[in-house]
Amino acid sequence: MATQQDEGGVPFSIAHDLQQFRLLELPAGILELIDAPNPPALSIKSQAASRASGTPNPKAAYAVLCTPNKTFQLRQVQTSNSVFVTQPRLEGHGNEIPVPTTCAVASCTATLELHPTVESSAPYLKEALPIYDIIDGMVDVAGNGKSKTRILSDVPLSNGECEVGWKELIAFEFAGSSYRPSANTLAQVWKSINAAALAGGTKLDSQFLTEEILKAMDEEGYPSELITAIFRRLAADEQDTNGPWSCLDRTKTVHFVGITLLEAREGEANYLTAEFLNAWKDCVPESWRTDAELSTIKDAYVLPSTMTIAVKGVSASSAKTEDSTPKVGSSSRKWHERFGRARQR
């Protein structure tokens, strides 16, 4: 026995200066990415400490690993075992001839696990972006001085998921800041787009030059970034939204206009259903009028009485004409509830 272990064994040593290594457990999806010939960029993100809320952020230590379009929550798992990372070395101890040795170069007391999370980036972006609201032609909002890149880097979700939320909110960069428009603003800008398309004979559901509509709307003074963000949001699925051309999806657009008009009037007790339907039909191209029916936006509205209509629930996306402070408050309250649920689990 003794001789066998002498001859057949691999010497094992422990380095005195241990290195700092971390072990990250790789689920199949991530492993495939890493093994791919051209692995995509991965990053570890954490949410920026929220300065708006005075309470300490319970998710301060919360970090995620992001692939281009997926997010995984990082969880540290302590282990009671000793886990060594070893490296081959040529070592001679005492006066012996150096022999290949397995040397422990790092000791890990915890490993990191990845748990896929599916979450919308919209609530994070809503909190981060000031509301761009046009009232009587005036915009009273202080820019945040943050670029889109800067905003997205603070959202603990993958870039792909951030882009989806960004597009959904019709967020835009303008004059060095990033904003999201209020429903009221969207309604105004959309009416103007529709008018410009009508005047110029542009068919919105076939390819048109974005620039033409922008020129036609030039005098109205809306940020062109906002107009193109609307086109991008309403683009037909196969449309390349980065080129000079735009093409809107009829179904998406009619739905969007209906919801936007409703949200713009949110808080008004007596918005007559008939009045809404007329406004809606007037806000879409002539040939689309027949689509502007309540069935198109089913599940999104309520009828408080037989005569009136209102948007369903207190939709957080409906940015009313109030200043943004109470909004921030309400969204951070939800934020808090979410923490609570996560912690109870």
Next chain:
Amino acid sequence: MPTIPLHISKTLHSTTENPLPPLLLTPSGLAILELQGTIHFPTPSSATTTSPSSDFTSNSSSTQVGKLVFPLYNPKLSDPADTKWMKRVYFYVGKHQRLNGEVKKLGKPFAIIRKRERREDVEMGGMEAVEGEGGLEVQEELEIVEVVRYKIVFSTRPEPVGGEEA
């Protein structure tokens, strides 16, 4: 610093001869060994340690604590499909203790991550100091240096063995 890039740079290549069975070999030579408990070894003194100058990758000293033995592993039988040898690994610690373990395929492989070595530290730091907006810290970067798919695990307590004659 909300976003830390995690690079995949499996560029670490070991030139040192690796004494472990091929299944456990990785390009970087890094492997994982897990055991229950802790290895205690005497405080390093010059008598027990050597700084091997022959290998440039290891610039620190170490203490030899034992030997790994793969009793069922036969390097002459180079059939990769034969995995029976994985079932038994001995780890002799000191002269009187033996751990009984095995080689396990990890259900989820581990990525070994470390902070990225930054060769142009000064230059980079300077750049960021200029570009950084109010109080942006110097960016930390991580890299995956290896993906390990097997580990040697000793999950039982050590058993006593007879001392060596030497």
